[in-house]
Amino acid sequence: MSKKTLSLASYALLACACLSATGCISPSRGNSLGPLAVPVPLSPYFQKQQEDRYWEDKRYNNVPILGPLTPGAPTTGLDEPSDDQVMRALERARPTQGGLPLLHEVQRNNVRIVKEKIADYVDPPRVVPLIGPVQLHHVHFKCTVYFTEVTRVGWPVPYTTRNEDAMEVIYIDNNHFHMVGDPDFGMSATY
Numbered sequence: 491m492s493k494k495t496l497s498l499a500s501y502a503l504l505a506c507a508c509l510s511a512t513g514c515i516s517p518s519r520g521n522s523l524g525p526l527a528v529p530v531p532l533s534p535y536f537q538k539q540q541e542d543r544y545w546e547d548k549r550y551n552n553v554p555i556l557g558p559l560t561p562g563a564p565t566t567g568l569d570e571p572s573d574d575q576v577m578r579a580l581e582r583a584r585p586t587q588g589g590l591p592l593l594h595e596v597q598r599n600n601v602r603i604v605k606e607k608i609a610d611y612v613d614p615p616r617v618v619p620l621i622g623p624v625q626l627h628h629v630h631f632k633c634t635v636y637f638t639e640v641t642r643v644g645w646p647v648p649y650t651t652r653n654e655d656a657m658e659v660i661y662i663d664n665n666h667f668h669m670v671g672d673p674d675f676g677m678s679a680t681y
Contacts (some may be wrong), residue, residue, distance in 0.1 A: 512661040535588060540580070550575055555621065555667045565612055567629030570605045571662045576633045577601070584586045592644045598656075606632045608661075615670040623670040633660045 558564055580606040581587065588594040609630040617623050643649055 499506070512628070513641075523670055534559055536637075538587075546578060550578070552668055555624065555669060558669045558671060559612065559625065565627075565663060566611050567607070567627060567666075569629075569664060571633060571664060573603055576603050576605070576635065579662060580635055580658055583660065584658060585652065594644070595642045597642075599639045599640060601635060601637045603635070604634045606634075608632045612668070619668065624667040627666050627668055627669055629664040629666075631662045631664065634658075635660065635663055 503522045586598060589595045607629065609628060611628050613626040613628070615623050615625050634656045636659075637656050639653040641653075643651075
């Protein structure tokens with residue numbers, strides 16, 4: 491074996507020993523994912539996208555199943571959309587996030603939200619697979635958002651525009667199910 495091959499092998503062995511001595515890559519840590527176990531930096535933009543997607547799925551994209559409607563009780567939808575839900579819907583319609591700092595930025599300031607209920611009705615009972623007999627309660631809102639929109643452009647000629655009377659209209663549906671019959675004693679034959 492030549493001297494060159496021996497020194498190359500010793501350098502490779504030394505490199506493996508140095509890599510295994512670090513905190514991130516260690517063969518003595520038990521279960522390992524191999525080279526995928528090395529932490530990979532994630533852009534804050536993509537991390538925020540994932541957090542927003544999780545928040546909206548957890549909070550707004552599920553249709554709840556409420557108790558049955560009782561005779562004589564009000565059948566109106568009581569909950570109006572939250573300000574967070576309105577602003578997230580507005581951000582999906584006209585995004586301001588993800589601009590290029592110092593090149594093009596958009597801000598919404600002095601936000602005021604006006605919510606109006608435009609429809610509230612209950613469908614007749616029907617059987618939905620995996621749920622059973624239910625009634626779908628439709629509640630539709632018209633949300634008008636008034637704000638000051640500030641746009642800053644930094645290149646090629648820096649300037650700032652301010653729209654004091656900016657307004658957007660967002661329509662939000664808060665639909666939910668109501669069970670039909672008595673949930674404790676089985677179904678009634680009223681539907």
